[in-house]
Amino acid sequence: LHRPPELPEPTRWGRLVHVRPAGGSADELEARGGDGAGLDLRGVGVRIRRLLFGPPFRSSAIVRERMRKSVALPVLSADALSSVAYGPEAMLAILVLGGGAGLGWSVPVSVAIAFLMLAVGLSYRQTIRAYPHGGGSYIVATRNLGRVPGLVAAAGLITDYVLTVTVSIASGLDAVTSAIPSLHSAVVPLGLAMIAILLAGNLRGIRQAGALFAAPTYAFILAIALMVIVGLIDAAGRGFEALPRPPVAATQGVGILLVLRAFSSGSTAMTGIEAISNAVPAFKPVEWRNARITLDWMVGLLVAMFAGIVVLVELNGIVPDSNQTVLSQLAHRDFGNGPLYVYTQAATALVLLFAANTAYNDFPRVLFLLARDRFVSSRYLRMGDRLAFNHGIIVLSLLAAVVFVAFGGNTASLIPLFAVGVFLAFTLSQAGMVVHWWRLRGPGWRTSISFNAVGCISSAIVFLVAAITKFTAGAWLACVIVVGFTVVGLLIRRHFDQVGHAVALTPGAPQDGEAEDTPSEISNLAIVPVSTLNRATVRALAYAVSLRMPVLALHVTPTEEEGERFRQYWRAWGEHVPLEVIESPYRAVVAPTIAYIESLHAQRPELTLTVIVPELALRHWWQRRLHDDDASRLRRALEPLSKIVVTTVPLHV
């Protein structure tokens, strides 16, 4: 509002042309600019928020820098690359149930997963070209498959993002507790502390920018690269002979089910692979080409790191251990206990924390898109004054905290839920792409459609395997959430459609919009509830009379005598307004007032009743707690009645 609004044309308020904020600089106004999360804006509240979250941002700050590929790669691939910290481990944790024979399957299963990475990666290359403005699963599925598949994809994404936070934090803490075992018992409070840090940071509005976000990813890539190289040199020294595995007792037989479960668990090593296709507009021009090159690099790195880790595990005869991660075991073997070991663990923990943070950008964006399409509450459309979607950030933190506590911060038990959500979204997104190419059938559509079809089918296989083989291990919960979310989303959309229909002006004839109530047809009657005669009530009465409509004062009395006494006061005051005294044999004041107004409405339905409520405007919340809240109770009680307008006349004391 630093630019004074100008009246569009001469009006009867000629003096209003230059309106400037009164008593307060533009900055102050800005400070009150946004008001996210329904927090109290006044007094102490604002000061605490400023202290925690800093001054507000202007909307113009939202225009982000375009990213160079060397920055985009670490920023957008932190989520995907960090997944190799838990993906291989999740696969091995299933295979070890089959003992040595089970672990023997790790190479073939890994080859299948690497193939899947390539297939899905190639698939997303197509998405980048087709949706240069950003093609998240929700958008692609909605545009090509329709409303319900889009909602299902969104439900998949919601579980995906919640579990990205929880799994990344759980796995990051695994990296920490591998190095410092004494912290093992404190995993749940530590995880909650991490979520609190992410919450506070994102409410402040962390921007995905520059070196800060690039460093951990590069540090992690470097750590894994070093580890693999040192490990391979070691192995080369003994002629690449695999060290013998310690004997492991099989707790179940090696069957197709075990292998499939290991495959779907290991596939979580590719979660986050879709990030680049969502963020194409953030690249420098030519956006889609740069995004594709970055995606190629990311998939290449992902496959290389995944393969390197699996090969090292094979060569060193590593067996998964619930007290120490596989990565920690490998790092110990390569680097001993020295600084390089600590560096590896720290880089792992850090990249996982940053991976968790990416969900804080993606989750509120999905909710924003859902709110725009009216599948969720419209509060998710509102940005806080730090340009962050505070409501979405808070909801994500709460959900992640609940899931983290419910699963005790245990990575392994979170994996089934994760796989279901992620691959459901992947499948619907790729299916949407198949439909997209089929509809378009532009040049080269056959290549594109086949890549997407392969991606879709392989994602669908992982989804089905995860949902079926792990149904009892937690996947059922993901299914319930997806179905529940979809149903609730559709119900909310129906509500919004009904309301939209109800409030729409008659189409085609905008002049008729007010036909039901043209101003000249409205007959008004003002009612002023008066409990005692004081400055507040007299002000309300004066205002009512100034409206030049008939006014009736209403007094509720417990007994006839007290009513008579009030009538005498009224006469002494001058009886400027006709007074109606209601005797209430009950203790209530609000209810008889409502009943009176209702019956008045029933008798004279053509009247618009304006209830003018005197109210004390008190400065502090504790003052408001001390006084009767009759005014607000009256307002709430009158809200459901039609043709009743409630006016509050405040007296400031």
Add this chain to the structure above:
Amino acid sequence: LHRPPELPEPTRWGRLVHVRPAGGSADELEARGGDGAGLDLRGVGVRIRRLLFGPPFRSSAIVRERMRKSVALPVLSADALSSVAYGPEAMLAILVLGGGAGLGWSVPVSVAIAFLMLAVGLSYRQTIRAYPHGGGSYIVATRNLGRVPGLVAAAGLITDYVLTVTVSIASGLDAVTSAIPSLHSAVVPLGLAMIAILLAGNLRGIRQAGALFAAPTYAFILAIALMVIVGLIDAAGRGFEALPRPPVAATQGVGILLVLRAFSSGSTAMTGIEAISNAVPAFKPVEWRNARITLDWMVGLLVAMFAGIVVLVELNGIVPDSNQTVLSQLAHRDFGNGPLYVYTQAATALVLLFAANTAYNDFPRVLFLLARDRFVSSRYLRMGDRLAFNHGIIVLSLLAAVVFVAFGGNTASLIPLFAVGVFLAFTLSQAGMVVHWWRLRGPGWRTSISFNAVGCISSAIVFLVAAITKFTAGAWLACVIVVGFTVVGLLIRRHFDQVGHAVALTPGAPQDGEAEDTPSEISNLAIVPVSTLNRATVRALAYAVSLRMPVLALHVTPTEEEGERFRQYWRAWGEHVPLEVIESPYRAVVAPTIAYIESLHAQRPELTLTVIVPELALRHWWQRRLHDDDASRLRRALEPLSKIVVTTVPLHV
């Protein structure tokens, strides 16, 4: 409202004479009659409350039956008589610290306590005659000593009632766990369950009435009488020779401090002795005489039961034990493990539960009196629809629950707090009576004043002993609470006085009351914030125009282009009202609107601005959660501004 209110004189709305509740029987109206505890009245909320608490009562139900003495005695003395379940035990628990030598002091200390009972009892006989309409400590102290002593007495009463609940429940559970030791570890959850039952029962509105409340007291009196008689017969069999006490190691020397502490702890055996003097109007005529007779009976029973228990303890060589109450040990010795033992424990637990319940009648009444004198929030004046003071009941339950959990449901550690609160209130009440008789100096005033002086001095001694000797053992907390409560009460009173002064009409010249704003001096301008053109906004605009004041529509737009587009819609609609478009470079809609209105007010301070807010009135809370709450945020933000009237025009969909 079953009786239609009649217009006092012919008005211009002649047709309004017979007003009846529209659409709804008188019962329905009654159901909405009260609305306590700020709970949501609509829909599910009401149904749940009805299910839990039953249908509402009429005010007329508040006229209670007068009580016969045989009913009044058990009802009003449950609190006092049940105190012998923990009083002697509390005394012995202190004396046992001095070993056998310490326990040797139990008879002299008991004699002192019995004297105290008689002195305080005689004192309250005077109060009954002087305050036949009920003379609680707060009333007596306020009327005779002034505002601050009255508040201090009220603070004493507040701690008294909170601790009556906690100590009675803790002691009742002691009786239960003495019989069933396996429940020992579940004391805290059991205690919270008891508080929850008392809360629910009192929100329903338990009435102090009839056989239900008389039974447990008589049962308890019978149990103690049986126990004492059987014990005495046993002792008579061996020539009243005391059994040898098991040797007890002294943990500290027997000094005056120990004896005084034992005396003040044992004095809790007379808590609740004031109950009859509070309830004189509940007796049949002649009220004060019947009340006195009942008081005599109660004090006699109290002294007899207390003395009987102490004598039995002496004769049987009982030593207090943290796993079993003294009463349970005595009952075991008399009755073995048979049904009589179970009956004794059950009667004890039950009478203590009913004693806890009496605090639920007294605590809200004190808060009511304090609220009437404006020392606490006026919400404590409001009765729920079951004629109970719901706010006070809820506050008492919360406080009792917090204290119970904080002290782990341990009776012994609660006693010091209890003694301080009770005897502070006693002392101030008796001091007030001394002043009362001195001022009056009617016939026989010398006898009365001397009784009250003795009561006052002995109560003061107990209060000082408890406060000083147990300062570190919990009495400090009681002192902090009393001082804090008094200060807060005075601050609240000051606030109410200030507000009362601010809203008072100029005294002596009631016609001048509206001098500051006579209706003809008010110049109005209506402002209608319009986000889009729909039925809700058009209705608000039509209403605004119907008020026959100048109207200005206000639209906030994020960009110039969108603003221009809206202006075109506005023209297409017919431009019935001048439109002002504010460009907001920020995301906020509410803040620029406020800033605009503020600046308008600064430019034209003589205008009363009526902000007419279109609002969707939605039926269910979850629907309201789905929509923008811009209307209510606007209302809240406008509240602190002066000369601004906020009007809500609802559209029901």
